[in-house]
Amino acid sequence: MKKIFYTAALVAGLFVAGAAEAQTPPGVLVVGQIAEPKSLDPHAVTAVNDFRILMNVYDGLVRYKDGTLEVEPSLAESWTISDDGTTYTFDLRDDVTFHDGSPLTAEAVKFNFERMLDENHPYHDTGPFPLSFFFSAIDSVTAEDEDTVVFKLKQPYAPFLSNLAYPTGLIVSPAAVEEFGKDVGRHPSGTGPFRFAEWESNAKVVVVRNEDYWGGAPSLEAVVFRPITDANTRVAEMLSGGIDLMVEVPPDSVATFAGDSAYAVFEQAGPHVWFLILNAKEGPLADKKVRQAVNYAIDKKALVENVLQGTAEVAAGPTPPAFAWAYNDSLSPYPYDPEKAKALIKEAGQEGAELTFYVTEGGSGMLDPVPMGAAIQADLAKVGLNVEIETYEWNTFLGKVNPGLEGKADMAEMAWMTNDPDTLPYLALRSEAWPDKGGFNSGYYSNPEVDKLLEAARSSTDQAERAKLYKEMQTIVHDDAPWAFIANWKQNAVTSSAVGSFALQPSFFLILKDVTKG
Amino acid sequence: MLAYTLKRLAFAVPVLLGLTVIVFLIMAMIPGDPATAILGSYATPENVERLNRQLGLDRSLVEQYFVWLGNLLQGDFGRSYNLNRPVIDEVLERFSATLVLAGAALLLCSVFGLLAGVVSAVRQYGWTDRIVTFFVLIGISIPSFWLGLLLVLTFAVTWRVFPASGMFAIYGGGDLPDLLRHLTLPAITLAVVATGVIARLTRAAMLEVLRQDYIRTARAKGVSERRVIYRHAFKAALVSVIPVIGVQAGFVLGGAVYIETVFQWPGIGRMLVTAISTRDLLLVQGGVLVVAASYVLFNLLTDLLQHLVDPRLRT
Numbered sequence: 001m002k003k004i005f006y007t008a009a010l011v012a013g014l015f016v017a018g019a020a021e022a023q024t025p026p027g028v029l030v031v032g033q034i035a036e037p038k039s040l041d042p043h044a045v046t047a048v049n050d051f052r053i054l055m056n057v058y059d060g061l062v063r064y065k066d067g068t069l070e071v072e073p074s075l076a077e078s079w080t081i082s083d084d085g086t087t088y089t090f091d092l093r094d095d096v097t098f099h100d101g102s103p104l105t106a107e108a109v110k111f112n113f114e115r116m117l118d119e120n121h122p123y124h125d126t127g128p129f130p131l132s133f134f135f136s137a138i139d140s141v142t143a144e145d146e147d148t149v150v151f152k153l154k155q156p157y158a159p160f161l162s163n164l165a166y167p168t169g170l171i172v173s174p175a176a177v178e179e180f181g182k183d184v185g186r187h188p189s190g191t192g193p194f195r196f197a198e199w200e201s202n203a204k205v206v207v208v209r210n211e212d213y214w215g216g217a218p219s220l221e222a223v224v225f226r227p228i229t230d231a232n233t234r235v236a237e238m239l240s241g242g243i244d245l246m247v248e249v250p251p252d253s254v255a256t257f258a259g260d261s262a263y264a265v266f267e268q269a270g271p272h273v274w275f276l277i278l279n280a281k282e283g284p285l286a287d288k289k290v291r292q293a294v295n296y297a298i299d300k301k302a303l304v305e306n307v308l309q310g311t312a313e314v315a316a317g318p319t320p321p322a323f324a325w326a327y328n329d330s331l332s333p334y335p336y337d338p339e340k341a342k343a344l345i346k347e348a349g350q351e352g353a354e355l356t357f358y359v360t361e362g363g364s365g366m367l368d369p370v371p372m373g374a375a376i377q378a379d380l381a382k383v384g385l386n387v388e389i390e391t392y393e394w395n396t397f398l399g400k401v402n403p404g405l406e407g408k409a410d411m412a413e414m415a416w417m418t419n420d421p422d423t424l425p426y427l428a429l430r431s432e433a434w435p436d437k438g439g440f441n442s443g444y445y446s447n448p449e450v451d452k453l454l455e456a457a458r459s460s461t462d463q464a465e466r467a468k469l470y471k472e473m474q475t476i477v478h479d480d481a482p483w484a485f486i487a488n489w490k491q492n493a494v495t496s497s498a499v500g501s502f503a504l505q506p507s508f509f510l511i512l513k514d515v516t517k518g
Numbered sequence: 519m520l521a522y523t524l525k526r527l528a529f530a531v532p533v534l535l536g537l538t539v540i541v542f543l544i545m546a547m548i549p550g551d552p553a554t555a556i557l558g559s560y561a562t563p564e565n566v567e568r569l570n571r572q573l574g575l576d577r578s579l580v581e582q583y584f585v586w587l588g589n590l591l592q593g594d595f596g597r598s599y600n601l602n603r604p605v606i607d608e609v610l611e612r613f614s615a616t617l618v619l620a621g622a623a624l625l626l627c628s629v630f631g632l633l634a635g636v637v638s639a640v641r642q643y644g645w646t647d648r649i650v651t652f653f654v655l656i657g658i659s660i661p662s663f664w665l666g667l668l669l670v671l672t673f674a675v676t677w678r679v680f681p682a683s684g685m686f687a688i689y690g691g692g693d694l695p696d697l698l699r700h701l702t703l704p705a706i707t708l709a710v711v712a713t714g715v716i717a718r719l720t721r722a723a724m725l726e727v728l729r730q731d732y733i734r735t736a737r738a739k740g741v742s743e744r745r746v747i748y749r750h751a752f753k754a755a756l757v758s759v760i761p762v763i764g765v766q767a768g769f770v771l772g773g774a775v776y777i778e779t780v781f782q783w784p785g786i787g788r789m790l791v792t793a794i795s796t797r798d799l800l801l802v803q804g805g806v807l808v809v810a811a812s813y814v815l816f817n818l819l820t821d822l823l824q825h826l827v828d829p830r831l832r833t
Contacts, residue, residue: 030688035792039602046556128572130556133565185602201603201611202784204688224688229788230779232667236682240674364558395550395797402554402561427562438564 024244027221029499029517031510032234032246036202036227039185042170043116043129047364048417051167052247052510053225057099057207058170058190061090061109062161064507069271069323069419071161075104075171075191085156085461086139092147096214098173099196100189106143111174113141113151126182131168156459158466159420166419167509193218193513202227218513219501238263238494244517245495245502247510251309257494266493268504271322272365273315273424274415276376276484279405281444284353284385289344291481294411295334297341297383298376304487307371312487317478318429319421319470320488322506325463326421328471331478333485341383355380355387358401358412363394365415367489373413376484387411404435404442411484412442417508421470426454429477445482519825523818530814534807541806542583545799551575552599552797573599586803596800600793605804608789613808615685616785619777620770622701623708627770628763631713635720635759640747642725650717658714662773666707666780673703683782704781708773712766719762723755730754757828764820768813 024030035049042054061076073079076090096104115123116132137157142150153160163169176189188196193215194207205225211217226243228234231250237243238257249257249265257263278285278294285291300314316333319326345351359373360366370391377387390409392400401412416424426433431446433439450473457469478485491508500516553569554561570576577585589596595605634654638647674682680703686692687700727733728751736746775787786805793801825831 025689028689036601038600041602044602046558046560128569130553130565130569131560133560133568182597182602201608202615203684203686226684226688228683228782229792230782233670233683233780233782236667236670236675240670240678240682242682242684242688393550393795395555395795396548398554398558398561399549403563435563438562440562 024224024241026498026518028224029220029222029245029512029515030224030226030243032228032237032243033225034227034231034234034248035229037199037205037225040188040196040199040205041126041172041185042167042190043112043132043172044127044185045167046130048508051508053205053207054167054170054188054190055192055509056194056223056512057188057192057196058167058172059096059192060164060166060169060171061092062165062169064162064165064505064509066511067503067505069162069506070325071165074165075109081461085158085459086153088151088153088160089144090149090151092149093214094147096191097212098175098189098191099210100173100175102173102175104171104191105146106149108174109149109171110141110143111177112171113138115177116168123177123181126177126184131166134163134166134168156461158458158460159422162420194220194223197222213513215513219516220512223512238496241496244499245493247491247493249492249494251311254309254311254492254494262497264495264497264499264502266495266502266504267311267490268492268506268508269313269320269322269488269490270417270506270508271320271419272415272417272489272508273318273320273485274312274365274367274372274413274487274489275315275318276486277401277405277412277414277443278482278484279410279443280446280482281406283410284348284350284355285410285443287348287350288480289348290350290353291484292334292479293341293344293348293383294380294385294484295481296337296344297385298379298484298486299336300333300486301336303372303375307368307375308487311492312367312489315485315488317474317485318425318483319474322488323421323470326467326470328474331474334481338379338383345384351384353385355385355410356408357387357389358397358405358409359389359391360397360413361391361393363397363415365417365489366394366413367415367487369413372486401442402435402440404444406444414442414483415489417489419507421466422454422458425450425470425473425477426458429482430454443482445480447476447480450476450480519822523822526818526821530811533814534810537810538587538803538807539583541803542579542586542799545794545797545802546579548797550797552799555796555798556599586800595804598793598798598801600796600798600801605800608801609786609804609808612784612786612789612805613812615783616771616774616778616787617812618685618697619701619704619708619783619785620767620774622705623712623770623774624763624767626705626709627712627716627766630709631716631763632720632759634713634717636724636747636752638717638721639724639728651721654714654717656714657710658718660710662707662711663776663780665710666704666777669703669707670780685784704777704783707780708770708777711773712770715766716759716763720755720759723758724751727751727754753827757824760820760824760827764817767816767820771809771813 033049037050037053038045042058059075062071063074065072077093079090081088114121116129137153139152139154144150173189177184180187193210193213195210197208198206208222209218234246235253238246258265278291280286304312304314314333316331321327360369373389377389380387418424428440429445430451433441434444435442453469453473457466460466491504493504495502498518501514505511553566557565598605601608634650638650641647670682673680681700685700687696736750774785778785778788790805
């Protein structure tokens with residue numbers, strides 16, 4: 001027996017000696033991601049998790065200016081827009097090559113968009129391309145000469161530029177697509193500051209410094225993206241030195257890191273809004289007064305402070321403040337006022353009304369939907385509305401909510417993260433966006449004035465003009481209350497103190513070009 | 519023996535086929551579809567229809583099943599919608615990771631379970647028995663994901679002697695010692711409950727055997743106590759313990775799902791959970807098929823092993 005103990009002790013000793021849990025090497029940044037990437041082909045993916053890698057390997061024609069959601073030149077040095085807003089002419093940089101050595105040309109850009117959009121393109125079968133509708137306004141792409149590419153749109157479409165800055169607009173090497181076909185997502189080649197090196201499934205994606213980057217080589221030697229799906233495990237890896245940067249820190253753990261000088265905590269509000277869709281077509285909420293009452297009755301401050309533990313801010317209207325240029329900052333959130341809510345409900349004769357409330361168990365951008373739903377139910381009970389919750393798994397939930405709430409429910413949780421102030425209201429607040437017409441207006445809100453403003457904003461190419469129209473839209477929607485406006489999520493991240501020059505972006509992308517690590 | 523083995527294997531074919539039909543039907547019946555899962559917020563009916571067409575999901579259910587089956591018979595498991603890679607690559611990679619973890623756990627629980635059971639039985643009601651029983655009961659009662667978190671907190675975060683997650687080091691590593699270091703915490707976590715169960719049953723089986731007449735005869739003949747326990751009693755007790763180990767192997771494979779999540783082990787349990795929630799039909803099919811086939815094989819192996827140990831079955 002003694003022998004066994006000695007052997008066991010020896011083995012354990014060896015492990016510990018061999019261990020000396022290595023800190024990550026200097027110059028190499030290890031990032032804790034929330035999931036395994038689906039593909040490194042930017043046209044084939046939809047998740048922020050994948051975008052975080054892609055934005056460092058590829059460039060688009062344009063990009064968001066650091067710290068904003070405003071568009072600036074990237075692969076395109078400059079561009080002009082025709083007066084009618086349907087012709088965009090881009091002037092490409094002439095000093096750019098893809099990681100595989102092929103040059104960036106106007107033909108390459110044309111190839112990218114035609115691969116996504118043209119069903120007869122020889123490489124269209126390397127998809128599917130789920131977000132190609134971002135560019136469905138494109139009528140034709142022409143390579144005028146080596147460095148000039150012209151997009152003709154079917155009709156004026158103001159979000160076109162910001163869609164180009166979105167990961168779906170990143171430019172992949174046609175040579176790589178031709179060589180790898182459907183597997184190009186595992187052999188990516190772009191023009192970005194980091195070159196793809198290795199993808200070991202379910203363990204890591206490694207990208208290394210692109211010495212020839214047209215914008216100057218990055219300071220990091222390499223970045224390793226590790227998929228760690230469980231949030232607690234991500235925290236444990238951060239605490240044990242296995243990763244240098246983690247995203248989507250659970251609210252419970254933020255305080256642990258904030259109080260420790262070995263770590264730095266980052267927060268950044270993004271283009272996200274969490275709201276309740278209210279059924280404006282039938283039932284008690286068809287009355288605007290009751291919808292406003294719901295907005296007054298919910299204690300949003302308590303929700304973001306207690307349930308979400310400060311990882312979100314109270315939302316004032318349908319447009320998140322991250323769209324600074326289009327955000328109407330004269331609007332303030334509906335104050336928490338149960339008395340006023342009661343009075344409005346009484347006026348509408350809906351005291352004691354019964355409401356059915358769809359709650360999801362999780363889902364992209366949904367934060368903490370079950371406790372939030374329960375807190376909202378309790379707030380509404382205080383003003384005399386009897387809410388019955390029905391909870392569904394995310395995909396089931398979408399299958400119930402997206403076709404419209406009519407005949408099923410009075411309210412439903414929802415959250416959106418978008419890249420242009422046009423997207424959400426255009427898809428979810430117009431009369432032409434009711435579910436039977438293929439939109440997401442599941443609560444059947446309809447206001448001709450809002451419809452007009454949104455159409456006008458979409459066809460204008462003047463940002464100041466668009467801003468004015470969006471602000472007007474927000475004022476009307478705020479008062480009509482087709483939704484209960486609840487929260488804008490703040491993305492967070494933690495880095496070890498060895499990491500420098502890091503900042504989160506309002507786009508929620510992860511830009512690592514200028515990051516350093518000692 | 520060979521005929522028996524072949525017969526058992528032949529029986530497995532309809533079982534596995536039936537299973538694929540059931541999985542196919544369940545996946546078709548649960549609400550939500552892969553296109554909606556991929557598109558998320560952008561799942562307009564128009565976009566869903568377009569994507570379904572690209573994924574080949576616009577065909578009838580029966581047609582889809584037979585296309586899948588036809589490809590399967592040619593060794594093609596299809597392509598995962600979500601991972602953009604062949605199902606078979608992903609499934610084999612993930613399944614071998616699970617086998618490593620479950621195998622290590624099974625080894626641990628068999629060795630320590632049997633050992634603890636025998637020691638307990640031999641020293642029935644003595645101090646050793648009480649101490650062993652105490653720990654065994656704790657082991658059975660502890661929720662394994664919680665134990666996993668606790669081990670990570672102690673050995674990875676506080677003392678930093680074992681890595682918190684993953685199967686290999688991100689830098690260097692990749693060799694056997696590296697694997698063993700990553701394997702230690704998850705394998706222990708996974709083995710604890712099964713160890714307790716095996717220990718309890720071994721103890722009971724040993725006590726039962728030790729009361730038999732032939733043991734008394736052996737002792738009366740003057741056979742040494744060590745020989746009585748290990749040659750005569752243990753071998754007899756093993757006959758009733760082996761099927762239990764077989765059942766525990768099933769539990770260990772099932773329990774691997776939680777452990778794989780806590781320790782970020784790239785195994786098939788976690789793969790299946792993700793695949794189901796993203797409605798990745800072909801990946802679910804491939805994964806379930808491989809897991810089910812391994813269950814069938816494992817049961818067969820347990821039965822064969824019992825044939826070897828139990829002379830009464832050899833006729």
